[in-house]
Amino acid sequence: MNPSRKPQIRTYLLMMAVVAFFGQIYFYPFQSTFRFSAGVLALILILLIREDISEVKLAVMTSTAIVLLRTAIRLYLTDLPLLTLIEENLPAGLYYLSFGLMVWALRLRARKDQPFVTMAAFAVVDVASNLVEAWVGNTFNSRLLVLIVTIGIARSVLAYFVYFLYRSQELLIMKREHQKRYAQLNAVMANIQAEIFYLKKSMGEIESVMSRSHRLYEAHKDNPGVRDEALTIARDVHEIKKDYYRVLRGFEGLVKTFEKDGAMSLKDIASIIEVNARRILEELGSAVTFRVEVGQSIQIKAYHSVFTMLNNLIVNAMDACGDKGGDIMVILDADETQARFVVRDTGEGIEDDVLPVLFTPGFTTKYDEATGAASTGIGLAHVKNLLDALGGSIEVNTEVGRGTAFILTIPRQALEA
Template sequence: MKRLKKFLLPILCVALFGEIYFYPFRSSFRFSAGIIVLNLIILISDPVSEFKLSLLSGMAVFLLRSTVDVFIENSSFQYIYQQNLPSGIYYVFYGALAVFLSIKKYQGKILTGILLFSAIDSLSNIVEALIRDGHVSFSMVQIIIMVGLVRSITAYIIYVLYKNQELFIQKREHQKRYSQLNLLVSDIQAEMFYLKKSMADIEKVMGKSYKLYEKYKDDRELQEDTLDIAREVHEIKKDYNRVLGGFESFLKKFETNDLMTLGDMKNIIEENTNRYLDAKELKNSICIEFDFRDNFSLKKYYSLFTVLNNLIVNALDACTSNGRIKVTQTSDKEHIYFHVEDNGEGIDEEIIPYIYNPGFTTKYYNDTGKASTGIGLAHVKNIVEELGGSIEVESKPGQGTLFTVSLPKNSLLG
């Protein structure tokens, strides 16, 4: 029953399109569009039994045409038998030839596939004509071959269009997953930066605790307490190391020699930004524009993605209604420049010297009232400096902010 259900929709399509007829060159021999659908199903469906599909299609065509002749045309059973049985035999013969010639093997070879489908169609039509009329004229054979070729070409044109659409959808899904992966790696890198900063603080606490232990040798009780603190902090340090090791192991899986073009990166960032705007319901109030002048191949694209993503999110958070953000890329002989400009609330001049300090923030979440972690810009500056570049900021309260990132080409390009 399950196997029959698998064939139900395809054979119904073949039968219904089999009722669409045309008479080429005003001949008395009629041709249907059903075989175009059958060819297409054989090409698209994987796996499928060509013979079973053709056999069931022939039965469906016979039953449908017979039903139409009985209830609409009021034809006799003899007429129905003579007119419709050859059509059913056509499909059976078609399926047998398709299996014999292993037509499925040639679906990717367009010219060979067209010729084989055309040959199977033509031979099956000749057999049908011989059963129906007892003879076939040379002119009719010519028409049959021409129609077989046209129907095969039509089926392959639809098949190629279908595959192109399928590839387009797959590419979009791949880009979406790749975009999500970039966001994940970006977030992990930010968390690693925060953990590394905490590791440095832990080292300081351990150092201070041990100094106290050395300083108060005469006070046995205090010495034991400070030593206990040092031990506990050391255990925390080991836990942090394990977490960092896990993150670093995860990231190494993505640190390959693969390259990404600036154009692809722009598309991914643009898609991520649009999703962010949709999630925040800001699409109608904030306009963002991307203008990348070059299309270099990048090898450290994860790092660059993290930098741009953080700067763009900060710009979005700084904007309110009628916000405008422009992300541009330029270059000269030795450097690549990225500019993220917004017309948001701006930054006070006295605050600018502190914006890269880890933990510094002026951002609070309205729903919780909690402050942001304040590691975004610190993380950005850290990455930029690791790449041998620099970051500058220009801002005027109430007018907007411009971040300019300068990176050496030799640190980014593959």
């Protein structure tokens, strides 16, 4: 046997067993020998959920299993002959066989996203299959017809309702996974954009070194040793500059490609930010509580810049709260002319003498406790750089020991362009 077929066979056997099991949950109307079972509910759900399952194969296997199982049970409980029991249960097997064949012939699963059409179609198939069973079993009568139609409609509606709940839960899980992946991608892109800022800063320093090397070359033209060394340094630095430039263009192209993906609403931005922040807090084992509030939601095309600014401020707020815990509140709102983003924490606050240099590149108050190494000091400078590019402004309200609020105000036109 082909090993790749084993999982498929196991799947069919499992589905067959499920339908056969639920097929044993039944009742007899009007004290007749005609039974209504819950097996068809399981069959409809399987056909709706598992598109990889063949209707014909499952119908053949299920009808066979139903006949054999019911015959075996009756054989154990009674003294009736085997052939009599098979004849007694054969109509039920024909019901499941005809049900599956009609679903296949009518291509019902192709319209399963149309609720009323699907429910009506399955009800018709259920009624038709029950009529086949009643005709073969010679149990048909006028009173039974009304019950067959009623039960057919009820089973189809109930089965589709359960399928709808399943799909809703599945879509919710997919949405959460999408938000989680997007938050992770956003964190990566924010780090790349921070590196772009750092590369641009280094490019300026490289230009300065090249200019100084050239001046040194001009000043020592009469000194071959110094002149040649200055020229060599200038050439080497120029090569480094070209490599930096290629890396910078590559990063910027990646960010632009990421941002071309249409616009995003403030509500969606808030949802992704909340997922990312809670993930970070959970990883840190932090006692900080985090909340996001959204006022008027607008569509933003420059959403990656917004993500980057807010993520930097939120991480700083987490650091400010530290191990003692605290509260972080993010407010996203907009009016007719501008958007307003607030990141507020109840952390340690900022000293007055620090405020003038808070957004200076390289300035930091963060140090690694293990190594004593300082942080890069790029975070807030990067926020200010992005904010300036959008024509926005930032306000800092802080009180030592009480907390800090960063208030970003950005023209809507810049965000929506």
